[in-house]
Amino acid sequence: MTSEKILSAARKLFEQKGYDNTSVRDIATLADVNVALINYHFESKENLFLAILEQSLDATRMKLTSINDGSDPAEEKLRKVVAVYAEKVFSHCQFYHFVQRELQNPDRHKLREHMTRIVSKNNKEFKHFIESAQESKEFKKDVDVDLIIATLFGILYQTTHEFISKRYRKPNEKDDAFRARVEKFAYELLLLQLKK
Amino acid sequence: MTSEKILSAARKLFEQKGYDNTSVRDIATLADVNVALINYHFESKENLFLAILEQSLDATRMKLTSINDGSDPAEEKLRKVVAVYAEKVFSHCQFYHFVQRELQNPDRHKLREHMTRIVSKNNKEFKHFIESAQESKEFKKDVDVDLIIATLFGILYQTTHEFISKRYRKPNEKDDAFRARVEKFAYELLLLQLKK
DNA sequence: GTGTATTTTAAACGCTTGTTTAAAATTAAA
């Protein structure tokens, strides 16, 4: 019970403000528990964060695997994969931006190492999807798979920056309309690169 | 003299470690000056950062304007614009990643407001380039200009994440070879979207 | 009900942060 309260408060705050800007006291206040309980249940702030990250990325990977294992044509699988990532990034954009940024912080060795390990499992699943669609000759072979994956993430992360959302958003465009536009744009751009 | 020493030390550290992870004492040590001199010359850490950001973005904007004012065909201008941004982002990737991230931190109002103002001047210059190439009928009209710009930044930021560089990089690929690959990929992808 | 483990609490610890202070040193002007 206490652990769950801490986890959910911490997830909310990490997503909103990132790791550095979230203090354990913030978390304790929102979770309505004593500060010391965070260290009692999770040993450290770092451990708490890794627990949350692992939960989140595991859920994503399960979705990817299930798409991969399905019998859709590659085009439809691609659409679904893009949708999964768009959902993830748009719903928790600050959190994922933080993950991205923290991954290149040369200081926090341990945190970074652990994060890289978790993240790369998911990337592998994505790459596997494209490569098997290439083997079944649904996608072109002469493409830079890695840079295509980077392009998708790049578009999603870039458009979810709050300031850029406003800038790149059409006037009076609603959140979900904007997300749909980005999703469609990314899907079509990727398909144009991949489809034979 | 002292101001310059502080500026150059601060630029180096902000680029390496971001804003939060750079303390004024770090800066003072590297610049070999007393800590108090930072506040004496720049009033605050925040002001110091903004001074550096402004310098850097002004230089970029000048390059963009000069490309815009040149007489190259739109295709060549695009290649040059991509090169300018690739140079900027690859050479100072941690710094720009931090700027991106900090721009969406809802806490630091003042810093964010000031940064947005500086950044948006540069984005406007970029958009202006594409739109004038559309008017001269060198580029297609029915494209989502904002999302195309977002795509370029997205690719550059994404591929410069240190951990992703390693992941997306071909085995044994050198830094400059990787950058050239990304630059070419981005240029061709954008051209494919824009060219008639 | 008694005794043992687990959980929670308030308080403090040690450290780092950006900034300020007031005196000392340096520079420039008269």
Added chain:
DNA sequence: TTTAATTTTAAACAAGCGTTTAAAATACAC
């Protein structure tokens, strides 16, 4: 050389951080 203004210094300030402690409260087994 004297005076005033500028720059540099060491020290301290106040606030925030993650974490630890030792006692109090609660839960659970026998």
